[in-house]
Amino acid sequence: MALLKNLIPHHSALSLIDNSTSLRQALQIHAHLLTSGAFTHDPSSFNSFLSSLALSSSPPLLSYSHSLLFTSPPQPPSFITVNSLIRAHSSGPSPDLCFSLYRHLLSLSFSPNHYTFTFLLRAAASDHGGLLGPAIHGVLTRFGCGTDRHVQSSLIHMYSSIGLVSHARVIFSDITDPDLVTITSMLTALTESGDVDSAREMFDEMSERDTVSWNAMIAGYVHLARSKDGLDLFGEMLNQGAKVNESTMVSVLTACAHLGALDQGTWVHAYIQKNRLKLNVTLGTSLIDMYSKCGSIERAMKVFWSMKEKNVFTWNSAINGLASNGAAEECLKLFELMERQGVVPDGVTFVGLLQGCCVAGLVQKGREMFSLMKDQYRIEPLHEHYGCMIDLYGRAGKLDEAVQFIHSMPIEPNVSAWRTLLHSCKMYNNVELGEYAMKEITNIEVNNDGAHVLLSNIYADNRIWKGVSSVRERMKEKGVKKEPGCSVIEVHGVVHEFFVRGKSHPRYREIKLMLGEVDRRLRLAGYQANTKEVLFDIEEEDKEDALSWHSEKLAIAFGLVVLEDGVEIRVVKNLRVCWDCHHWTKFVSKTFDRKIVVRDRNRFHHFKDGLCSCKDYW
DNA sequence: CTAGGGTTAG
Structure with missing residues (x-):
């Protein structure tokens, strides 16, 4: 009787767990399960509890579930539960945990199956060294899972993520009758290797397409800066009556942002509202980006303020938008608000802030931001940040400080660092320093078109025609071609x-x-x-x-x-x-x-x- | 407990 009385509340409590459940509520449910004796009466209750937490797609709940598994579980964890945890980690904040769970799985004398391997492969796709994936491939083959279609499409995805498209191709060609999902994986792999045209051929030959395959193809164009092709394909998608979703719109808005296509971007915004698409964080962020890149910073900020959930991408888009539209003051103010709201800035945030200082000529403020980034937020500056600083000094006419700054960099200055200096030399007519910067550039990269053009223009501005013709000669000789405007x-x-x-x-x-x-x-x-x-x-x-x-x-x-x-x-x-x-x-x-x-x-x-x-x- | 598509800078 006691069992029956307690069972129903447990199950309804468990079904309430989702990504909006707080850790505090999860702890309460746990306490309830303990005091009601569920773990002693219902043999599957502990496993159900762990799985519900893991699959809630809430990182804190996942990590709680993870720790419960390792701290004297009241009931033996089941194979499926451990698999669920591996799955949750594979798309969670720390995919590496999949591998310690995998070892745990083996220590419990379970044998991994095709489910396990799809999760492990997804985790391995985010491994930067790219060594784990092939190792897992070896293991799964020994377990006889290499012919499962889910595993196969995961393999294609993994190989393309670690940059081995040729391996993805081999797997794909071994599949006699690839299904929609597998073809889409291969299509994405091709676009990621830069071969959108082959991807498009494959796309055109598909006997059926769903939203994801359309999205993959559109995103492929957009990632390779072929935004116009992306928009054309989107038009075709609408014509054919395919169902669009939030992901589609994110790619389309990104294309509009690249092209500065405000009319189409505005149309997409209206479409989103009319068709009740969910304005989630990602979609909202791409809207902000689209408006600000189309020069309509007011509308961008209107979207920004209307969003209740914001992440670091959202803040960065707004900060960058304000900076590139020349609104340095507002940009810095927004950053203060971001800090006050406890959102932790990243390297991208500081690129925006430094650019904001740069366009407004705020040298001192820029210096402060640079140290704030290093000292307080412990963010290691990258080439982009150094580039902003050089630009900051150079644009303000402080060429000596710009040079000093380059010389004091702890990492080797790259071509764009020197080219930024060269650009300042152009602005301030400094031939000598310009020649020095050019020398440094040619030491790194012989054929930099932008640098050649800049130096030649410096000479031309100063009527040094001999210099102009010598640069012209060098370009001809080396076959340097200017990027077409x-x-x-x-x-x-x-x-x-x-x-x-x-x-x-x-x-x-x-x-x-x-x-x-x-x-x-x-x-x-x-x-x-x-x-x-x-x-x-x-x-x-x-x-x-x-x-x-x-x-x-x-x-x-x-x-x-x-x-x-x-x-x-x-x-x-x-x-x-x-x-x-x-x-x-x-x-x-x-x-x-x-x-x-x-x-x-x-x-x-x-x-x-x-x-x-x-x-x-x- | 399965596979594929989405955002910021450079």
């Missing part, structure tokens, strides 16, 4: 790409006419082209013409052709905007009475009435 503009939800001197756009003729018209009106307004910085791969007589062909000019001209009066023109460029284009855009904003937003590799430029938000400091 590319600008994108979204018009009525369609993304258009422009390349330097590219004539491929269908409305090229109209664009060319508009450029002529712009030139005419700008000259009347007093604009003079600056041909000093033109790339030397273009012949002398083409100079002025070539200037008007920089990709951002094409994109802006296209915007003038097709966008209604008063509509903001927003352009995203893959390189830094050059001095002439910046100057030109300021004139256009005034002469044509247009707001123009250009996002370059580093930051935003909001042009209005002939002025830019960067105050000509970029």
Whole structure:
């Protein structure tokens, strides 16, 4: 009778355990189970309790369950319970614990099965050394589990995670009749090795597709910076009536962020609301990122404040958004709030903070942040952080301090450290230091296109034509090619790409006419082209013409052709905007009475009435 | 107790 009376409450108590259960509640349930004598009367109660805790997907409950298993369990743990714990750890905060549990499993004289191995492989996929996975592969083969399809797709996933796609391929080709999940694993493996085109072939040949396979393909494009292809595929996904979910939208928003596609991003936001998709932390964070990368920091912050659950990614996105939009004060304030709310910042947080200080010229504050990161948060600075510091000094004209800082770095400065210095030399016309930085760069990497271009422009600015031609010679000799400039503009939800001197756009003729018209009106307004910085791969007589062909000019001209009066023109460029284009855009904003937003590799430029938000400091 | 897809910087 006592047994019956107590059984029902136990089971209903256990079924209440989920990821919202606090550790305190779990302890209460434990105490209840002990006092009610469940562990002595019901032979499976202890195992049920452990499994419920482990599978709650709450890290504190998982670790409580783990410790209970090792501290004199009142009933012998079952095989399935130990497997459940291994499973929970494999996607939890410390996957390594899977392996100590595996040893425990063996010490209890259980024999691992195909379930066990899928979990172990998932844990091994996050092993950086990449040695565990192949070892487990050997073991599971000896246990005869190598032909199980779940194990096989886990193997593919594991090999692709440790960078051995060829091994993943071998496993895949041994499977005679791969199912949907296995093909999707292989598809992801291909995209992770950089081969999206093969992945796409595989995707096109699939006899059936589900949401995950669509998502995998879209994410593959987005990760490889083929955002436009990603958006096109998303369009196809909608056309075919496939079901989209939160993950789909995260990838799509990331693509919009890359492209600066505000219309489509806004559309996605509305779609999320209309279709009641759950605005979880990840999705919310990608929305913040999309808005801030599209230059709409207000909307980004509106989403930020509306989110009740935030993680370090969320805070970082907001901090970075404020920094790149030039709102240094707010960025620093937000960080204070983050600290007060007890969210622990990471290395990425400090990249954002240092960039914020950098664009605002807050040298002292930047120094403080750098020491705060090292001394208080014990975060080891990476190249990115050192780069920000060099930029901080260099931009502020403190070239000596920048050099001193490089020399005092505990790690070997990389190419971008020196290139940052080189960029400051360009800003402050320091030929000698520029040559020194260039020498250091060529010691590390002979063919750095950006550095060659910078040095040549330093020479050109200082009318040292011999220097210009010698850099030109060297580039020819070494076959250094400048990364092609590319600008994108979204018009009525369609993304258009422009390349330097590219004539491929269908409305090229109209664009060319508009450029002529712009030139005419700008000259009347007093604009003079600056041909000093033109790339030397273009012949002398083409100079002025070539200037008007920089990709951002094409994109802006296209915007003038097709966008209604008063509509903001927003352009995203893959390189830094050059001095002439910046100057030109300021004139256009005034002469044509247009707001123009250009996002370059580093930051935003909001042009209005002939002025830019960067105050000509970029 | 199973396998595959998602966020921040550079």
